[in-house]
Each structure stands twice: as C-alpha cells, then as structure tokens.
Amino acid sequence: MAAEVGGDSGAPKKGKKKGKARKPKKRPRIDMTPMVDLGFLLLTFFVLTTTMSTPNTMPVVVPPKITEKDEVEPPKIAEGKVITLLVGRAKVYYYVGVEKPELFQTTFSPKSGIRKVLLDRRQKVAQRYGKADEMIVIIKMLDEAQYKDFVDILDEMAIIQQKKYALVDITPEEKSMIEDYKKSIATRS
C-alpha cells in the first residue's frame, strides 16, 4: 500500500514481453495520504500549543506617597480644569470642579461614553484657559469596580492622549454622593 503502482494496472495482460518493456516508463507513485495525515496531526499540535499573541503591557506610573515629613504643599489648581471620574462596575460617575459638584453617570461606550465627556470637557477647558492640555483628570476607583474597569479607564486616557491624570483614593463624601445620586434616580423613575 505504501508504494502502489498506479496508472496502467491493466496493461500487463496484453503480453509479458510488452509489459516488461513498459515497466521503465511507468513512474512509481507514492501514496501520500498517511504523510498528509501525519503532517496535519503535527500541524494541529503546534497550532494548539503555540502562543501566538505575546502579551502586551500598559505602563502605569503612580504618584509617590506623600508623608507628613515630606512637607509638600498640594499643588493649587483652578477648579474648572479638574474633572473627577468615579469608576464603578462598567460605569463611570463624573463631576466637574470641587464646589457643590453635580454628579453624572456614563459608560465606557466608545461613541457616547466617557470619551465624549472628556473630549467635550477638554474643549471647554481650551476655550476658557487657552490650552487643552490644562485639563486634569482625577481617577478614583470604587470598590465595586473590577480590574477590567481599571484597565479600561487607563486605556481611555491613552486613547485621548490625556497626559495629566492621577489615581487617587476615594473619599467618604464621594461615596455618599453616589448613594444620593442612586436615590435620586430611583425616585425619578
């Protein structure tokens, strides 16, 4: 079976002499099927074990911890430049400024989500202060958030090329703001 002589299998019947004479003309054919089987078996094995996508990394830089002995004054920033994002499970609450802020809610949707909010805000900052890169984003993660939300929000910063952002711990005031916001939504509907 391994090396079967294909082609003129009926030819030798015509006469021994003739058949012998023809033999050198025939090209022996090798059955490739088992070889193909083996080939694809190995192929499957390598395809399945290979890790094609090498992992990529997202660099993160966090601000150093400020202890009391460092005597560093927190920088003073015009409140109109600051937007604070409170990141929860697949949603983002945000507010602008510091005094009596109004809380809004949005998502990670590429079209209408947080990206649009940030770009709109950046335009307003550009109008008021001249430069768009004056905007500062403060990111605070809620406890309900998952790692994916964290990566998503940092990703948004990379996409809109927002250089000035900081990762800050959430305050109890903000937590109660979210509670109030949820209540107000519940009563409205």
Next chain:
Amino acid sequence: MAKFKAKKQNIAIDMTPMVDLAFLLITFFMLTVKFRAQEAIQVDIPSSIADTPLPAQNILLISVSSDGRVFFGVDSKHTRLSILEKIKERYGYNFTEKEAHIFSVLAEVGVPFEQLKAYLSLSEPERKAMDKRVSIPTDSTNNQLKQWILFARYSNPQIRIAIRADEKAPYPVIARIIETLKEQKVHRFNLITTLEAQSKS
C-alpha cells in the same frame, strides 16, 4: 485500450502539494512555537490598545485570579533559588534539595510562607489542588507580598514588575497591590493586557 484503462484505474489525487503545504506550516509553527508556561492559576487578561510587548526577561509577575487571589512569580530559575535562600534566612525554614528544586521550576507560587515547605513537599496533583484555594496575604497586618517583592528585588535589582490580573479581579485587591508597590517606592510598573481587536479607535 484507452477506454479499458480508464475504467480500472482508481482515482488518485496528487497529495504532493498538500504535503508541501502541511510541512511548510509545521516548520513555521515549530520555529515560532513558545510553549505555554505552566501557570498556577487561570487568568483572563483584559484587552487594551497598549502595544508594547512585554520584555522576555527580568520580570516579576504578580498574578491575580478572578476571585482575587494573589500569586507571585519570577522568570528566572536563578532568581527563584536566590529568593528561596532569602526566605530561609529570614524565616528560618529549612528546605531540602528536592524542595528547592521543585521551587526553582515553579512559574508561580501563591502560598503563605508558613505553608511553603508543606506545599513543596506535595506531589504535583496535590499542589494543583492547593493552588485553587491559596493566596499570598496582602493585608496590611501581614503583607507577605511585600516580602516576596523585596526578596525578588534584592536577588535581581533589574527586575521589572508586571501585574497580570484577571478581568474580573475585584479592584480592592489591585489597589492593595499598588499600595504595596508604592510603599517600596515602585511607582512605575506594567499591567499585562492583550491587544484590543480594533474597536476603540
């Protein structure tokens, strides 16, 4: 005669090009293959637009499973042995040759120091079973992750820190890890992600 021949002949497809193709692909995959390392926990990495590849060497990997358990791993055998040496010195545990060898080939460990010796003396399936429930303590009273990182940085000062966490890992665990890194003045680290399939841009 021609007719007669045609009847008896069984159809044979020429497989040669197919074999060529198969072996070409095999060669390609054999050369590019990098076998998946034995990982102690299953981690679904989130996607992002980051496209910087992870350096192949000098990596300290902090893995977080979807249920928030923390594992620790370094990439070189040499560093692992050196870390074990430091654990020995610091905590006074004695490891046998065999246990040290097992430790040196483990990609990741997630047991508290107290259980490390017992963990290393187990058989492989038992270790796998144990991996499903253990975690390195990261709480502030008993932050062993901090010790692990400290030992690793002593053993290999060039080591870079990467966090490989599951999409669903709860954020407070990540926050604690970042806090731990900050305490050791590590302000620059990497989050491992996969490349987004082109939807965010």
